[in-house]
Amino acid sequence: MSMYFSKEHEWVRVEGGVGTVGISDHAAHELGDITFVELPKIGAVVKQFAVLGSIESVKAASDIFAPLSGKVVKVNDALELAPEAVNESAESAGWMAEIEIADEAELKNLMTQAQYDDYLKTL
Amino acid sequence: MDEQLQATPICGRHRDLKALMAPFGGWDMPIQYEGIIAEHSWCRTSAALFDICHMGEFLFQGDFAASGLEDVFTFSVQTIPVGRSRYGFLLNEQGGIIDDLIVFRLADDQVMIVVNAATAPKDFAVIKERLHGGTFTDITAATGKLDLQGPLARYVMVELIGEAVATLPYFKFITMDILGVPAIVSRTGYTGELGYEIFIPAEKVCELWDLFLTDERVKPAGLGARDVLRLEVGYSLYGSDIDEETTPLEAGLESFVNFDKTFIGKEALLRLKEQGVTRKKVAFEVSGRRSPRHHYDICSEGNAVGTVTSGVFSPMLGRGIGIGFVTPGLTAVGTPLTITHERVTMEATVCELPFFKGGSVRA
Numbered sequence: 001m002s003m004y005f006s007k008e009h010e011w012v013r014v015e016g017g018v019g020t021v022g023i024s025d026h027a028a029h030e031l032g033d034i035t036f037v038e039l040p041k042i043g044a045v046v047k048q049f050a051v052l053g054s055i056e057s058v059k060a061a062s063d064i065f066a067p068l069s070g071k072v073v074k075v076n077d078a079l080e081l082a083p084e085a086v087n088e089s090a091e092s093a094g095w096m097a098e099i100e101i102a103d104e105a106e107l108k109n110l111m112t113q114a115q116y117d118d119y120l121k122t123l
Numbered sequence: 124m125d126e127q128l129q130a131t132p133i134c135g136r137h138r139d140l141k142a143l144m145a146p147f148g149g150w151d152m153p154i155q156y157e158g159i160i161a162e163h164s165w166c167r168t169s170a171a172l173f174d175i176c177h178m179g180e181f182l183f184q185g186d187f188a189a190s191g192l193e194d195v196f197t198f199s200v201q202t203i204p205v206g207r208s209r210y211g212f213l214l215n216e217q218g219g220i221i222d223d224l225i226v227f228r229l230a231d232d233q234v235m236i237v238v239n240a241a242t243a244p245k246d247f248a249v250i251k252e253r254l255h256g257g258t259f260t261d262i263t264a265a266t267g268k269l270d271l272q273g274p275l276a277r278y279v280m281v282e283l284i285g286e287a288v289a290t291l292p293y294f295k296f297i298t299m300d301i302l303g304v305p306a307i308v309s310r311t312g313y314t315g316e317l318g319y320e321i322f323i324p325a326e327k328v329c330e331l332w333d334l335f336l337t338d339e340r341v342k343p344a345g346l347g348a349r350d351v352l353r354l355e356v357g358y359s360l361y362g363s364d365i366d367e368e369t370t371p372l373e374a375g376l377e378s379f380v381n382f383d384k385t386f387i388g389k390e391a392l393l394r395l396k397e398q399g400v401t402r403k404k405v406a407f408e409v410s411g412r413r414s415p416r417h418h419y420d421i422c423s424e425g426n427a428v429g430t431v432t433s434g435v436f437s438p439m440l441g442r443g444i445g446i447g448f449v450t451p452g453l454t455a456v457g458t459p460l461t462i463t464h465e466r467v468t469m470e471a472t473v474c475e476l477p478f479f480k481g482g483s484v485r486a
Binding site: 032033035036038051054056058059061083 | 466
């Protein structure tokens with residue numbers, strides 16, 4: 001189960017045609033204390049790199065973009081009351097949505113963990 | 124970075140603590156250490172230490188009336204008792220706020236004026252131009268300033284600084300020796316908590332910083348937490364909520380303007396009082412955890428009626444809070460407003476200030 005990353009710092013973990021999506025540890029750390037997460041609606045159909053939701057910290061508000069096209073089948077509604085979970089574990093318990101993947105070929109537009117780590121060094 | 128940033132004497136300590144640094148008012152300042160919410164919470168429950176060396180301090184010595192100092196601010200200087208301080212404004216001829224500041228009456232013929240960092244050079248020039256007598260000096264570089272704020276601040280101060288501060292009331296200050304040098308300890312602050320502002324010669328301020336941090340009730344807090352703390356109690360931030368285009372009348376700060384004396388900007392304010400203001404400050408709470416932010420639009424029944432000047436998620440209230448300016452008539456408590464920005468919409472309700480009423484400031 002490998003993870004893929006977007007340039008906008010979302011991650012997706014793919015398993016059985018479903019992608020679990022969140023923001024990277026790096027992004028969570030950059031945002032600082034996260035105070036609000038706007039989750040997508042279950043059933044929403046999203047295109048790769050289109051707005052999926054948004055996230056707010058004390059410092060800033062940012063959009064979250066879908067790393068892959070597909071249909072939202074599940075959301076982590078625990079984040080509505082406890083958005084700080086994203087700061088605590090952005091790449092596991094802080095996941096935001098599960099997407100039924102429309103086209104796994106789109107993974108080629110994302111980075112592997114190693115590529116993402118290199119990308120972070122360029123920022 | 125284009126501008127040459129100034130560093131406070133404590134800059135090295137912030138780096139050692141791995142603080143996130145950012146430019147503020149021309150200075151390289153700590154925004155956060157462990158995190159804004161943790162530091163905010165520490166200030167509301169224990170005692171937080173802030174490096175405020177960036178703020179400007181001026182000294183005036185002379186005859187207040189003969190020099191014209193008495194007419195410089197929106198409040199009377201000569202009626203401040205020695206050992207007390209007063210908050211108010213330096214206005215331009217149009218009544219716009221050049222700065223908000225505090226004047227400390229040090230002696231019969233001496234005051235210290237404490238101003239915002241970004242505006243300090245202009246304030247000094249404006250005040251100097253309005254004076255015709257006395258000695259007026261910018262002592263910012265020579266003056267260190269630390270704020271210790273929080274419900275446990277008094278216990279810390281008494282143990283580390285001395286028994287003399289134990290009975291100091293709100294907006295009163297004392298001069299005393301700290302670490303062998305003359306210092307000023309004032310019961311003022313910008314957090315809504317019981318707290319002290321300490322002015323000490325710049326060469327000793329780092330030693331005082333270290334001394335405070337030997338106490339386990341004290342933790343450092345950055346300007347990020349300071350901004351959340353001040354907004355929860357409704358204090359204005361110069362440059363965001365008030366500026367030269369804003370008068371105290373619009374900003375709901377008329378109680379800091381004394382119309383019984385002369386001051387520059389008075390005629391303009393009197394005219395504005397007669398005509399009526401075209402916008403008024405409003406405070407509002409959002410119905411969820413989203414945060415209103417500077418420059419978001421304020422709408423009422425589908426029409427744009429104003430702009431947010433400050434907004435944040437309030438950890439104490441668990442929801443977004445903000446202040447801004449709207450068309451008069453929409454400021455009554457309970458009035459529904461909508462805050463919008465791009466695809467974001469928040470329902471809000473006009474409320475009273477302060478947002479957070481449980482602070483220990485007057486304890």
